[in-house]
Amino acid sequence: MSKDLLAGKVALVTGAGRGVGRGIALELAAAGAKVVVNDIGATTSGEGQDLSPAQEVVAEIAAAGGEAVVDTNSVADWDEAHAMVQTAIDSFGRIDIVVNNAGILRDTIFHKMSREEFEAVINVNLNGVFYVSRAAAPHFKEQSGGSYIHITSSSGLIGNFGQANYAAAKLGVAALSKSIAMDMQRFNVRSNAVAPWAWTRMVDTIPAETEEQKKRVEGLKKLVPEKIAPFVAALASDAASGVTGQIFGVRNNEIYLFSQSRPVRTAHTSDGWTPASVIERVFPMFQNDFYPLHRSGDVFTWEPV
Incomplete structure (x- = not known):
């Protein structure tokens, strides 16, 4: 890779000590960026602290x-x-790229999920994206440029069992990214979301009890986290100056552009609606276009390439 791609840029990557974040930090550095490797070294549920993963990434760079x-x-x-x-700012004099990658899991079926399990995931996976992005915003505004890349998930974009907290946070990240893109466009600041598929220690927490679950997990093990990084480096570069407000997915050698919510059917009456007329006309009219309760694995049914 050419070190000219991100030469002179300074990047902050959160959760960069392991997995997808580690791969992104190494890729951005290889492309010429100076990198702040942020990681508290917590467990997948957000507990404890271990500085060695971040230190090892810095040493590797x-x-x-x-x-x-x-x-x-x-x-x-x-x-x-x-x-x-x-x-x-103190280390390198500026900031140009923010990759909001840090995340935790507290997977629990919805009707058993505690307030603490919900709020802990929201605090890291959604509030954390806002806090870091907001902290960088004045610098981006002052220098008339910057790129936000937020890590979302198909758990939020499509859905998965036992992840109401994580799904709510990750769909919120996609919406937050779009809002940032709209509000910061006048300052030449871009914001995009990326949903990665990769085998990491967080994905390793997926239960594998049934044969279907075991088959899915075996497929996920083929997904290398480093495969996400080249797309992120390209998206962070000035060559992607016209790309903002989008939601992408990366799975091994596949790259996706996700749709965003738009109306798919309409119903109209000149007389106004009553509960009875809605039940009689609208629900049957819309029935064929209702979305089934798909999980991510129901949509991405083919083997990664």
Whole structure:
């Protein structure tokens, strides 16, 4: 890869110590960016702290001739999110790219999910995206440019069992990304969302009890997290200056552009609707276009290539 692609750019990657975030941090550095490697080293459920994953990524970047620093602030705290952006400013003088990748899981079936399980995931996976993005916004505005890349998920875009908290957060990320794109367009700032398919320690928490589940997990194990990074590097570059407000997916060697919500059917009456007329006319009219309760695996049925 040419180091000219992101030469002179400074990137902040959250959750960059392992998995998809690690691959993105290494790829951005290989493309010439200076990278703030943010990771508190928590478990998949957001507990504990281990600085070694982030330190190892920084060491790997340095060994390859790049520049990077460790940041251990939490995305789930407003002040710490601002502190991690300040780390970029203090270390490298600017910030050009924010990759909101940090996330946790607290998978529980909805009717058994506790308030703490819901709020913990929202705080990291959705609030954290807002906090970090908001912290970078004044810098992007002042320099008339910047690129946000937010990691969403097919669990939110399509759906999955036992992930009401995670799905709500990740669909919220897609909506937040679109709003950022609209509000920041006047300042030449772009915002896009990317849904990755990759075998990571978070995906490793998926239960595999039935034969169907075991087959799905075996398929997921083929998905290499490093495959996500080239697309993110391209999206972060000036060559993607016309790309904003979009939702993409990356699965091994496949790249997707997702649709966004638009009306698919309409019903109209000149007399106004009553509950009875809605039941009699609208529900039957719309029935064939109702979306089934698909999970992500029901939609992406083919083997990754």
